[in-house]
Amino acid sequence: MPPAPADLSRVRLHVVTGKGGTGKSTVAASLALALASHGRSVLLCEVEGRQGIARMFDVDPLPYAERRIATGLPGPGGRAGTVHALHVDPESALLEYLAMYYRLGRAGRALDRFGVVEFATTLAPGVRDVLLTGKVFEAAKERRRGRDVRSYDAVVLDAPPTGRIAQFLGVNSELAGLARVGPIKSQADQVMRLFRSPRTAIHLVTVLEEMPVQETADGIAQLHAAGLPVGAVVVNLVRPQDLGAEQLAAARAGTLEAGKVRADLAAAGVDGAEGGPGDALVAGLLAQAHDHAVRRELEDAQRAVVAELGVPVHELPRLTGGADLGGLYELAAVLKKSGLA
């Protein structure tokens, strides 16, 4: 079992995965913003054809090319970095790949016309994932060659969901086993070398509910088995923590005192008087506290499971206003403070 990478500053490639509905794209975007400080240049990649980055950052749909989309979170000295984004689609990646390695300019286009590109990218075993990971690998290179090509200090990949992540990242090892020589073999070997090195960290996003936590545990086991480096678990959408343990226990047991609440409300200038409309308010506050406390207890049980996973944990609050662009910076600041970036 490989140890979690101790030194995140050495990590060039941050892979962010998570179950549907846990907010993995939000976390990937926030992490990119958090990493892009002190003049550092970060690339945020998406590979699932959803144009989620364009929506989150409120820009036009992204092409198969790197575009500058945002300024990062300023560091303590006030200096920010830049975030570029790249939308990787397998068809474009295949044509680029054919042109690059086989100089198949004309033949490549003919393949496209005959539906070979569709065939290769939808059916041929694993080809799709090879192309997607290959492009990400290329973008993550320390010194990229070519005109108008940027090199980045870090790359954040908004990756496929937890259930598929080990297979997705491991696809090149199967390929390297199949092809014994040639450019495919050498590229696949290089990709796996990066993915398995301390320069890569795979972060799993979860929420404190039974199924996502279970899937996270399964995902970590699969990544370990595949020799892929797990970075951290990011617990997302954490409920507000306004009540302490004793208060929560009282709320669950229904022993919070209505009289005390009523008196406090009066002291704060809110009408909570008995026999008036304040009754509904007091009852409402207590009922809400009960539901909240029950949910917090379930969350705590899942939090304990997460703590046993043997992986660093970072928590992100549920933003009441939703994760709009401003919210992404808020979350980036939390990630920075908790040391993920």
Added chain:
Amino acid sequence: MSRTTPRTGPRSPTRTTSRARFGPLAAPASSAPVLDVDALLDDPGTEIVVCCGSGGVGKTTVSAALALRAAERGRRVVVVTIDPARRLAQAMGIERLDNTPRPVPDVAGSGTLDAMMLDMKRTFDEVVESQATPEKARQILGNPFYVALSSSFAGTQEYMAMEKLGQIHRQARVDGRYDLIVVDTPPSRSALDFLDAPERLSRFLDGRFIRLLLAPAKGPARLMTAGVGLITNALTRILGAQVLRDMQTFVAAFDTLFGGFRARAESTFALLQADRTAFLVIAAPEPDALREAAYFVERLGEDEMPLAGLIVNRASPAAQGGLSPDEATAAATRLRHQEPGSTTAGLLRLHADRSRLVEREAGLRARFAAAHPTVPTAVVPALAGDVHDLDGLRHVGELLSGT
């Protein structure tokens, strides 16, 4: 049967007390018509309910709750789930994934409920076995391209869910074991996968490239010959001769099945379009989930699929007491000033947080309703706890029907 004012949930009009000081967004979220879930489930004309929506919105739980409610209201129901949470599966007695419906114990009333978990590869294998001779089937099942197609082709799971639905429906017509089938659909990468899958699969198998691979076996395809050399040379160069041979064997072996697959895809599509089918789109009150829901609604409309309504699951229950979020926050700050650990201050902050969430969700739903004013909608308030037994499912069923 018409519903009276719902008892719980943000669907109910905001209580107008003398203290009500909410903003306009806290008013009833939308003028969308109310989805009458019980009427839908009780109607003997409803034979199939398809639940679709993006991942993480509680689709499986809603499907199971609908199925249980229908069964306890007297229908003979089978629910086809994709990937239920372990404890939910245990509650329904389907811990094993073996593609066979099994009776769910302890269902009340005169109806029955069976549940099954879809095994996509097994379903595909069965189709091949039923369509081909044993020898040919063996040949196909062992081919690496078939293995890829049946386990990782984008859309296969969606296609197989529909295939299974078709099978169960045909069987039920013969033996009358079920009069209602509830189908949970896979969390598609995009809303379109699931409706496109049958069409994509058959278009794909009928594509030019497949024809090209078949060409040597079927004599000269004159129009293509110019390209054939170029293509096969390029492919051999990249993939090697063995892979190309595998591909050709697979396509040749599959060729005889194409007709069968296309016909099945078409009959499944027709089944979905029929009046006895009802589509329910499930969403959470989040921008992404509602955007996906909007896609579904529009796509179902374009394909003339019978949309029964939208279910907004896990909505934040309305905050009671008519204190605005700003007032609650201000009061909490005053109390914290006097007593840092004040419980009441904590309660007020929770209240403010909840009210803001409810406002935001109501705003999102109002926008959805503005764009889709005719879609009947049911709102299911979030539960404090998880659902992992039949009582929990019953409770969700009650919330779904607004009783």
